[in-house]
Amino acid sequence: AQSVTQPDIHITVSEGASLELRCNYSYGATPYLFWYVQSPGQGLQLLLKYFSGDTLVQGIKGFEAEFKRSQSSFNLRKPSVHWSDAAEYFCAVGNQGGKLIFGQGTELSVKP
Amino acid sequence: DAGVIQSPRHEVTEMGQEVTLRCKPISGHDYLFWYRQTMMRGLELLIYFNNNVPIDDSGMPEDRFSAKMPNASFSTLKIQPSEPRDSAVYFCASRFRTGELFFGEGSRLTVL
Numbered sequence: 001a002q003s004v005t006q007p008d009i010h011i012t013v014s015e016g017a018s019l020e021l022r023c024n025y026s027y028g029a030t031p032y033l034f035w036y037v038q039s040p041g042q043g044l045q046l047l048l049k050y051f052s053g054d055t056l057v058q059g060i061k062g063f064e065a066e067f068k069r070s071q072s073s074f075n076l077r078k079p080s081v082h083w084s085d086a087a088e089y090f091c092a093v094g095n096q097g098g099k100l101i102f103g104q105g106t107e108l109s110v111k112p
Numbered sequence: 113d114a115g116v117i118q119s120p121r122h123e124v125t126e127m128g129q130e131v132t133l134r135c136k137p138i139s140g141h142d143y144l145f146w147y148r149q150t151m152m153r154g155l156e157l158l159i160y161f162n163n164n165v166p167i168d169d170s171g172m173p174e175d176r177f178s179a180k181m182p183n184a185s186f187s188t189l190k191i192q193p194s195e196p197r198d199s200a201v202y203f204c205a206s207r208f209r210t211g212e213l214f215f216g217e218g219s220r221l222t223v224l
Contacts, residue, residue, distance in 0.1 A: 034212060043116075043203060043215035090155065099145070099168060100213060102155040 002027050004093050004103035012109040013081050021076040021106050023091030033074040034092040034100065035065055044090060050074065061085070086110045114138070116216035118204050124222045130192040133219045136185055137206030145213065146179055146189050147203040155203075161187065194223045 003026045013019050025031060032051050036044040048059025055067040065076045074091060088107045094100040117136040125131055137144050145160040159169040164181045172179070176195070181187040191198055201220050205213040 036213075036215075041217075043217045044205075044213075045215070046212045049212050099157055099160055101157070102147075104154040 002093060002101045004091050004101055006089075006091055006103035006106050008106045009104070010107045010109070012111060014111045015083050016080050019076075019078045019081045019085070019108070021089050021091075021108070023074045023076065023103060024072050025074065025091070025093040026072065027093050027095075029095055031093045032095060033065075033067060034094070035059065035063070035074075035076045036090045036092060036102075037061075038088045038090065038105075040087075047076070047089075081108075081110055083110045083112065116204055116206050116214055118202075118216035118219050120219055121217065122220045122222075124224065125194055126224050127195055128193040129223075130190065131194045131198075131221060131223075133189040133202050133204075133221070135187045135189070135204030135216060137187070137204070138208075138214055139185065141206035141208045141214070142184075143207045143209075144181060144187050145205045145207075146187070147205065149201045149203060149218070150199075158189070158202075191221075194221075196223045199223050 005024045007022050034049045035047040037047050038044045047063050048057050048065055050057050050067045058064050063078050067074050088105045090105045091103040092100045119134045142163050146158040148156045158171045159179045160167055161181045179189045199222050201218040203215050203218045205215045207213045
């Protein structure tokens with residue numbers, strides 16, 4: 001069965017520090033992988049996606065993620081966090097033409 | 113182009129009342145999804161449509177919930193009768209073929 005696990009419910013980092021949010025998935029076929037961000041009271045906005053090809057993908061707002069098939073992971077990274085990055089982050093897995101399954105989300109707090 | 117449009121943004125109703133949530137997907141998108149978000153259960157897929165046809169409604173909690181998509185530019189999610197445990201944020205999202213999901217801003221439902 002398809003599933004997505006985000007092990008960290010809440011992470012706090014200092015502004016300017018690096019960030020890594022973890023995502024592990026279970027999927028029977030080649031997955032399509034996504035990271036979304038949600039600010040309070042808002043819908044989800046796509047940060048980046050992986051369909052195929054280069055396993056390191058670049059997204060908006062300076063985020064990147066690396067697909068590691070051997071580890072079934074798709075971790076999100078940012079070299080230097082800004083206060084405006086505080087939000088909830090969701091990893092999702094799906095397939096061509098099908099539904100997306102979302103993880104439980106990781107809430108990011110940024111210390112000044 | 114306008115994004116996914118949902119209405120109402122907020123709905124407060126009493127237990128037993130009928131609730132209708134509305135969604136206008138992005139023009140040209142052929143998939144439409146309804147998700148529910150709660151603190152306890154995260155983002156749950158309720159149902160999705162392809163070319164106005166329901167493909168998977170296995171996430172619909174019970175018979176009190178129903179969804180329709182009479183044409184490519186409109187969908188409704190109806191709860192009748194509503195119960196306090198239905199209180200949540202309901203998101204509509206659309207996409208074109210294998211592309212990413214675009215989310216609306218959500219409808220926050222409170223059932224008293």
